[in-house]
Amino acid sequence: MTEVSGKSPRHAADPGSLPERNNGAGRHSVEQPDDAVTEVIPVVVEAPVAAADEPAASASAAPAAAAPAGPPGETRLAAKRRLRRRPRVGLLVGGLFAVLAIAYGIDLFVSSGSVPRGVTVAGIDLGGKDKGEAEAILRDRLGERSEQPVAVAIGDLRSEVVPVAAGLQVDVATTMDAVGSQPLNPITRLTSFFTTRETDVTSVVDDAALTAAVTDLAASTDRKPVEGNVVFEGAEPVPVKPAVGQTLDVEGAKVALIAGWADENPVELPVEVGGVAVDATAVDRAIEEVARPAVSSEVVFTGRDNKSAVLRPELVGAVLTFVPDGRGGLAPEYNRDAATAILAPQLAVTDVKPKDAVIAVDSGFPRIVPAVVGDMVSWQKTLDQLPALLGASGARTATAIYEPVQPALTTEGATGLGIKEVIGEYSTGGFESASGVNIRKVAQVVNGAIVKPGDTFSLNGFTGPRGLEQGYVESGVIDHGRPAKAVGGGISQFATTLYNATYFAGLEDVTHTEHSYYISRYPEAREATVYEGAIDLQFRNNTSSGILIESFGNSSNVTVRIWGTKTVDVESVTGDRYAQTQPESVTLPKGDDCVASKGAPGFTTSNTRIISDRASGNEVYRHTRTVKYDPVPIVKCE
Numbered sequence: 072m073t074e075v076s077g078k079s080p081r082h083a084a085d086p087g088s089l090p091e092r093n094n095g096a097g098r099h100s101v102e103q104p105d106d107a108v109t110e111v112i113p114v115v116v117e118a119p120v121a122a123a124d125e126p127a128a129s130a131s132a133a134p135a136a137a138a139p140a141g142p143p144g145e146t147r148l149a150a151k152r153r154l155r156r157r158p159r160v161g162l163l164v165g166g167l168f169a170v171l172a173i174a175y176g177i178d179l180f181v182s183s184g185s186v187p188r189g190v191t192v193a194g195i196d197l198g199g200k201d202k203g204e205a206e207a208i209l210r211d212r213l214g215e216r217s218e219q220p221v222a223v224a225i226g227d228l229r230s231e232v233v234p235v236a237a238g239l240q241v242d243v244a245t246t247m248d249a250v251g252s253q254p255l256n257p258i259t260r261l262t263s264f265f266t267t268r269e270t271d272v273t274s275v276v277d278d279a280a281l282t283a284a285v286t287d288l289a290a291s292t293d294r295k296p297v298e299g300n301v302v303f304e305g306a307e308p309v310p311v312k313p314a315v316g317q318t319l320d321v322e323g324a325k326v327a328l329i330a331g332w333a334d335e336n337p338v339e340l341p342v343e344v345g346g347v348a349v350d351a352t353a354v355d356r357a358i359e360e361v362a363r364p365a366v367s368s369e370v371v372f373t374g375r376d377n378k379s380a381v382l383r384p385e386l387v388g389a390v391l392t393f394v395p396d397g398r399g400g401l402a403p404e405y406n407r408d409a410a411t412a413i414l415a416p417q418l419a420v421t422d423v424k425p426k427d428a429v430i431a432v433d434s435g436f437p438r439i440v441p442a443v444v445g446d447m448v449s450w451q452k453t454l455d456q457l458p459a460l461l462g463a464s465g466a467r468t469a470t471a472i473y474e475p476v477q478p479a480l481t482t483e484g485a486t487g488l489g490i491k492e493v494i495g496e497y498s499t500g501g502f503e504s505a506s507g508v509n510i511r512k513v514a515q516v517v518n519g520a521i522v523k524p525g526d527t528f529s530l531n532g533f534t535g536p537r538g539l540e541q542g543y544v545e546s547g548v549i550d551h552g553r554p555a556k557a558v559g560g561g562i563s564q565f566a567t568t569l570y571n572a573t574y575f576a577g578l579e580d581v582t583h584t585e586h587s588y589y590i591s592r593y594p595e596a597r598e599a600t601v602y603e604g605a606i607d608l609q610f611r612n613n614t615s616s617g618i619l620i621e622s623f624g625n626s627s628n629v630t631v632r633i634w635g636t637k638t639v640d641v642e643s644v645t646g647d648r649y650a651q652t653q654p655e656s657v658t659l660p661k662g663d664d665c666v667a668s669k670g671a672p673g674f675t676t677s678n679t680r681i682i683s684d685r686a687s688g689n690e691v692y693r694h695t696r697t698v699k700y701d702p703v704p705i706v707k708c709e
Contacts, residue, residue: 190250192270193333197250205250206243213241213272213333222337223328225292226317226344234332237284238277241333245273272333281325288340289319298395299349301362303388308362310354316345348395357393357401365391365461372414372453374471380417382410389413391461405457411450418471422447425478428485430521430619430634437619437634439485445476480521488523488617494637495576499568500628501592505546506561510629512542513565514622522618527581530566530601530608537562537603547666556663563600564592565629566608569622570599572631573610577639577682577692578618581609588673589700595645596678596698614638639682639691646677654702661708670705 186205188198195212197205217240220231234240250270296316302309323341331338366384373379382390390410396402425445430437448471456469502510513534522528537543537559546560563586570583574597583599584606590598599608612618616636623630654670675697682692 186250187268188264190268190270192246192250193272194335198267202247206247209241209246210243213243216333216335217241221328221332223288223340224337225288225319225324225340226342228292228317229337230288230292232284232288232328232332232338234328236280237328237332238280239328239332240275242273242275246270249273271330274329274332276329278325281328282321285319285321285324285328288324289321292342293318296345296347298347299351299354299401301354301357301393301401303362303366303391306366306384306387308358308366310351310358313347313350313354315347317342318345348397348399349401350399353400357403361393361401361403361462362391364464367464368467370457370460371468372418372471373468374418374448375421375473378418378421380414380471382413386413387461390457403458405454405461407451407454407457410454410457415448415450418448421471421473425476427478427480428482429519430485430488430490431519432619432621432632432634437490439482441482442478442480442485444478446473447476448472449474485521485617488521489615489636490521490617490619490634492634492637493632494614494635495572495574495578495633495641496630497568497571497575498628498630499564499571499592502561502564502627502629503547504626505544506564507624507626509537509543509546509559509561510565511624513537513562514624514629514631517565517569517620518622520620522612522620524612524615524617527609527611528618528620530569531603532607556666559603565622565624565631566601567593567598568629568631569620570608570610571597572633574643574680575641576618576633576635577614577641578633579611579613581611583608585698585700587701588703589671594643594678595648595676596696597643597645638685640685640688642681642683644679644681646679648674648676650675650699652702654704656705656707658707658709665708666706667708668703668706671703673700673702675699 186197186200186202190196190198192209193213193216195208197208200208217234220233223230223232294314294316297311297314299313300311302311320341320343327338327340366387369384370382371379372381390406390413392404392406393401394404423443423446426443428442429440431440432438452472452474453469460467460469516534517530520528520533535541539558543559543562545556545558548557548560548563566583570580571594573580584601585596585598586593586600589595600606601608612635614635615638619634621632621634652673654672656670659665677695677697679693679695681690683690
């Protein structure tokens with residue numbers, strides 16, 4: 072009987088509409104088309120179990136009972152073949168797994184204690200080697216590498232580092248620990264036949280040595296950026312190619328060397344790059360548009376009396392330079408001081424130089440010699456024309472511009488200084504012939520010096536160098552506490568004379584230094600020495616009028632007078648000598664460097680200057696200066 076769900080028996084049993092199929096149990100079911108909605112529920116009937124002595128079932132029923140239902144449309148023969156195939160596939164799969172398991176076990180056993188297959192260290196193949204052998208290989212190979220120079224790339228530069236000298240060596244034990252043991256994962260073991268695994272080298276690092284090595288590299292490879300520019304070689308403009316700067320990253324370089332020294336490849340060290348603002352195109356443009364026209368021909372400035380100053384092409388480079396303009400190009404700069412130094416001497420003969428008013432002492436009275444106003448080329452204004460002239464393609468000639476130049480001390484200024492009388496004077500004598508030459512020379516240089524109110528006079532600053540070229544000669548000096556000779560000796564006597572003149576004029580003492588031992592021709596604690604470049608005499612004009620220094624000398628003495636307007640009186644009080652010390656005896660080889668001396672005791676004393684207002688007689692200033700003189704040594708020349 073056929074069961075149908077959802078349809079009447081009439082439709083299900085219609086033999087002319089659907090084919091029937093034997094269900095293997097003597098019943099038939101109706102096959103529905105794919106789009107039918109009728110659900111067929113088969114009736115399953117258990118087959119009876121035949122006794123051993125019962126005859127076999129019918130030929131048509133036996134196969135159906137022995138074989139389960141196959142796919143629709145499967146024949147009995149196909150079903151039998153399928154049933155026979157299943158045990159064979161299972162046997163093959165099981166056998167394959169058994170073989171693989173045996174192979175895995177054998178491989179694991181054989182490779183026990185060896186480096187995993189495919190492992191390399193610094194390019195050295197250690198895979199499959201005994202660990203002891205692998206350690207020996209690493210120690211030998213990398214130990215050798217550590218003593219050989221390693222190439223390093225530092226930006227666009229190349230250099231070398233010897234690892235062991237830079238404090239780098241291989242840590243074999245730690246590196247071997249990183250290599251690891253045999254993997255248990257069968258897939259990993261299988262893929263190791265076809266792949267490699269690189270293990271990093273672990274290094275022993277001496278940080279101080281590595282830092283020193285990298286710092287040495289930086290010293291030779293660091294460079295500042297070079298901007299594109301234009302320079303001149305004679306009259307030829309020459310381009311300066313731009314070049315980026317670079318600074319080695321010391322810490323980064325240490326890391327890179329630690330990581331890569333053992334490899335056979337060059338180690339790339341990190342650098343910081345400093346760019347440039349001016350490129351080669353801007354340099355070429357500056358040459359064509361500015362530099363080359365500037366040297367095309369002479370530039371001429373005409374002055375008075377048909378005189379002229381010429382800037383020749385080969386000198387343009389001293390005047391014209393280039394700087395970055397901030398927009399990627401080059402801007403020309405014109406050095407007016409350099410141009411003036413080249414051109415001014417050529418027109419100097421046309422200048423009328425200014426002359427200061429002079430206050431000269433004539434017949435015991437000061438007399439004013441009027442100043443002269445100058446008329447000279449104003450090079451600052453004249454050179455306003457220079458950029459246009461250097462860029463001109465035609466005539467390159469301009470007229471020099473002259474302007475009046477006022478003297479530093481005008482006639483009116485000299486008159487207003489109030490220099491009318493002597494306010495301080497002092498004379499000294501007793502010098503020997505050579506010293507007299509130097510004393511008279513310096514007196515001549517200082518004579519006529521004017522010190523305006525509030526200004527400070529420096530003897531060394533006013534005279535400048537005092538050497539043979541200036542007319543000074545060798546004479547006696549005190550060197551390291553004993554008599555000696557030097558060019559300019561004796562000028563200390565002029566300094567003492569000048570100091571005492573300013574002392575009695577009531578001028579402010581800025582700085583002065585006494586001699587190391589007492590010289591009898593000078594007043595005690597009221598004298599001064601000078602030494603070019605080391606010891607100076609300075610005083611300040613603390614009056615409301617100007618100061619004129621009159622100084623002159625002859626073969627036996629020197630005199631200094633201070634002229635101005637007298638407003639004070641000065642009194643000098645010298646104290647007693649005390650704390651005397653006895654001289655030592657010194658024996659020196661005979662010769663020009665030995666100046667014999669009988670010696671003299673040293674002592675301490677003081678001087679007090681008392682300044683009173685001339686009009687009222689009231690004391691306005693009092694100062695005591697204490698001076699210790701060393702004993703004059705007894706010098707014997709033998």
